Amino acid sequence: MRKQIKISLFLLGGAVLSSILHNAVYGLFGVEEPVFFSLILLLALAFVVSIGYNFFTFLQKKRPGK
Numbered sequence: 001m002r003k004q005i006k007i008s009l010f011l012l013g014g015a016v017l018s019s020i021l022h023n024a025v026y027g028l029f030g031v032e033e034p035v036f037f038s039l040i041l042l043l044a045l046a047f048v049v050s051i052g053y054n055f056f057t058f059l060q061k062k063r064p065g066k
Contacts, residue, residue, distance in 0.1 A: 004057070008050040015043035 022036035 004050065004054055008047060008054060011043050011047040011050055015040055015047060018043060 018036045018039040022033070022040060025031065025033055025036065
């Protein structure tokens with residue numbers, strides 16, 4: 001896999017893991033904490049930007065980014 005695709009998958013995995021941790025902390029302690037929620041938003045936004053970059057790179061070069 002190319003580097004940019006690996007980065008996209010890392011961002012997606014990080015967002016999913018943060019979501020699971022956010023729900024686990026809330027379920028165990030009953031406290032709504034903002035750290036993992038903020039990470040979800042940040043990583044999900046970065047994933048969307050990364051997918052957009054991959055898409056436009058593919059349209060220009062007919063291959064995924066490096």
